[in-house]
Amino acid sequence: MDKFLKSKDNGEDCDADKENGEEEIPRKRTKYGMSGVWDYFKKCADGKTAKCTKCGQICQTSGNTTNLSAHLIRKHPNLSTIEESKAAGPISTLLQKKYDASSARKKTLDSALTTYITSDRRPYCVVEDKGFRHLVEVLDPRYQLPSRRTLRDVCIPNLFIEMKQKLREILDKIEFCAVTTDGWTSKANENYLSVSCHFITEEFEMRTAVLSTTKLKEETNHSAQNIANSLRDVFNEWGVAQKITAIVTDNASNMKSACEILSKSNVPCVAHTINLIVQECLANENLKPLLAKCKQIVGFFKSSTIAYAKFREAQNKENPLSLKQECPTRWNSAYHMVKRFLETKDAICKVLLNTPKALSPLSADEIVILEDLEKLLSPFEHATKSTSSSSLVTVSMVIPVCCGLLHNLESLKGNLATEEGERACTILIYGTRNRLLKYESRSNTRISTLLDPRFKKDGFLSPFNVSEAEKFLESELSMFNALSEPHPSSSNLPAPKPAVQPHPLFDFLKKKKSEKIRSIRADSIIGLKQYFNTENVEPSISPLDYWKISTDNAFKRCVKKFLCVPATSTESERMFSKAGHIVNEKRSCLKPQQVDMLFFINKNDWTK
Template identity: 40%
Template sequence: MDDEGRMENYLKRLEPTEEVETESAQKRKRERSVVWDHFKKSSDKAYGICNYCGKHLKTAGNTSNLLDHLKRLHPSRMTADKEPMPKTMATFLNKEPFYGSDSNVKKRLDKKVMDMIVKDVRPFSCVHDEGFVELMQEAVPRYKLPSRTYFRDVMLPTEYDLLSLKLRAALEAVKHVGLTTDLWTSAANEGYITITCHFITENFKLTSALLSTAPLMTPTNHNAQNIADSISLMLAKWGLLSKVVTVTTDNDSTMKKACDILEFKHLPCLAHTINLLAQDILKLAAVNVIISKCKRIVTYFKHSTIATAKLKEAQNTNEPLLLIQEVSTRWNSAYAMVKRILQINEYVTLTLLKLRNGPSPITNEELDVLNDLSDLLSPFHEATLSVSTNTKVSVSLIIPVIAEIHHKMNQVKAQLRTQEGKKIYVVVQKRLVERLDSFETHTIPRIATLIDPRFKKDGFLRSSNAEQAAEALELELLSLEPTTPRRPPTPESTLNEASSKFSFLQNKPKVKSTRADATRQFMENENIPDTCDPLKYWEMTADNELKLVAKKFFCVQASSCESERVFSLAGQTISDRRTRLKPEVVDQLLFLNKNRHFN
């Protein structure tokens, strides 16, 4: 072969063949990082988005940080990729692969874990707790627990959005809602405002919902305008600005002014007002001295395990009672402390006499004062319990409850044992008029009491206020579309309930309406027992104007206790160990917890 032929063969060997090019392309394809089986690229290619927890990570030209994320938070995913097991071998070894991300079983289990976190107020980190992981591995071996970031960043917002749609549908179906709201400071020293709404459904069921627990629009400012703006923003989100009947809050002047700015009717919380009255009583010199002594005794037992053990031993029972400490911010706690001391004072005294350096026992004279104090505080305790509910109609109880307190005070007066007790009684009567009697002049509780078939005009302390309530009801009826009034039947199924909570009604002469209007037939019917449910009554009544009024006014809450309950739950959510939760996460967790009944 000549030189030219050898050169041609040499050049042919240097040229890549089609077969070589194909092998090279396949090799490059195989060299694509396994990371992209677990991540997807963002639209601008700058981030990788985790398929399991939704976290966004910068790619920075390589996949090292993505791989590190998988190794730290999703190691099982990497293991499954590196060591695939043939199906026949997996079956032989009884080791089925984990449920895939699209598996319906996995989705149901993920939701159950999310529900557990919400219902039991558990931290998201509980999914990494060794005991819980072992339990799930034993119970459902094929289920791989997702990371806490997946539950926080993916599951929580998804569940919140789904439940929000259900609540929105329920709220769109009602015309009127009552609100409660209050402010609260978390363990992280962050200010929150909570808003709850209450409404009567088409089938006359009282329903409650938490709308929001979030920081104020301007967190550093707690003035009335900022509060009003924050409430307005949240109500606009839910389409409720035109549906609010009234807002129930504590007696704080800023809250009242915020309602004025919003042009909403404001109702002071009856439970909070009663607590203020009780605090007035406890500040009296004759009361403060003995209450302070009771606190010292309780504190001594709370701080001494020996004293507590001896107190239990002295009672000689399988269920010994312990003393209760009074906390000024906790309603009725002073009454609870006094009642418990009176209940087990004999054993407390025997125990203190056996111990060195203990406080002095309560004397017989002091015991008589405590008995008088207990009798005087008892009606207020019962009243607080009556109105601190969100499952039963409470607004129509406000005026009858206050009337019952007056009635019981007159009974207690004749039973007082001590001069100190009689002095306390005089102050109680004065404060009772100052703090509570104004409720009978509020339009909302007036109309609510009047259309409650248990009370009507008989529920009022003063007949003049009952007449003014009837006039307010007439104006309310005129604002409604006219319908043909029908005689409302009395639910016979409930008339057998004979017990009564309101003794002042038993001897009260019945007042009949003389007006020839839509309320006459209702007023002239006999009252149903006060233990019956007024919602059941109106549910069974033929449609008329009064039924529409009942649905409007019975949604109002007599107390802001529901907001207080949310804050109690929030205190568990934002605990000392979980102070770094973002406000948005707190809001979503509380929303899911309090609105579970809409699922």
């Protein structure tokens, strides 16, 4: 009623104004506030379009901001709401609303955060750090970080379950695999057993997956039986017990005995064996005092900032070298120390002679001994590196590496300048023959060498071991040929059609042909001869690339069975180095279940 009376009064006033000769002035619509969308758009001259100040796109607008808001939602989600709002208010107000827990954007950001935690080995408490929270707030104000408990109890377990299912599906499809295992102690003084699986895919790619990082079944018992029981549980959980070709471990007696209990072939780590040979040489009484003196000099520079500054200045280089200290548990660290010492010997001598109360520098004779030692240890450094890859075939290189070491040492023996060097060479030759030649008599390593087209029979030292390996490989091929369909050969290829009809006089030939029995062993022998008669491929060619294009299924199955075995257990050693970042001071109290999940996700990220 009031509204009606007001409009009537307004009407009378208007009539009065008209009578007085005054024109009617149209009223303007009351403004209730400018939309925040216009903070990101500028009206064009035509009045019907607007230009985005962020990307420059032209959008239609007929007096409202519906199209403009939709553009912000679609192209600039960080500046708008995820869902379209009919009543578009200021953008600053809309951005205060956090993502819904079920929104796709929230799930994407949570997944990215989880990947950051696991890949870079960050502690859960990073989501509570002031600087990190500020960074996330600047990047996306609408994203609310999950708490450390949500990360630990929801995000990480969900990703673990997802990746575990994917890996299980992959392992179900493979026919053969190898396992490496070793133990390590965390900073919380807890012992863990790591188990890694190695296999060759259908695309002939080498893959490595971590199956488990858990404590032994009985924590106070490190016996072979307890290790075997713990490994058996892991194998049964993943369903690979019957697929394992060999288990690679260090030279510890309890590890070897555990493999015997499990009835699995054991391959001792080649890198660990090489390290034992080198350590036996360095323990020689003729070298031990010299190496101790060398370590003392390196330790002097490491402990004195003044001496180390003088050492860097004495090198007269833009990027001066640093000294390296020997660590007996780190492979080839003595070689690295000696090599760097010789590279910087002039600077070392200059600083020691000009520094009061410093150690005495090495004499010229001692430097010559170190030069001989550096020559002797260099082949062992190369051997360790060439057999320690986890993405390439390495088990086939063990026997050729042993032969190469012996040939190198024999050739160096007459070119050494000191008696100490000659004694060290003799010790290394003895250790190589005593420890590494055993690999020629192991089935896994010698068959793998035959299957490597780079080496074949030429990689062996003993002709007897070649013949024994050939017999074993022949029986393996015969077994696989018996289980598979015969592959095409020159005898069963389609023959050309005869020009004239054959005379019945030769019908007996058809009868004899039909009565012939295919010999699986003969096919295996023929296949081996054809393979051995071809030239060896270049050392730079991967054996997996060679066999990938082969049409012989029996050979391919042998390759997957034997070449999947790694030559070393360095994959476990690499896990130990990552363990120091995962179980660190900020999270030394991680539960074993959390340690297992973090290791699994970190090492198996290729399955995502």
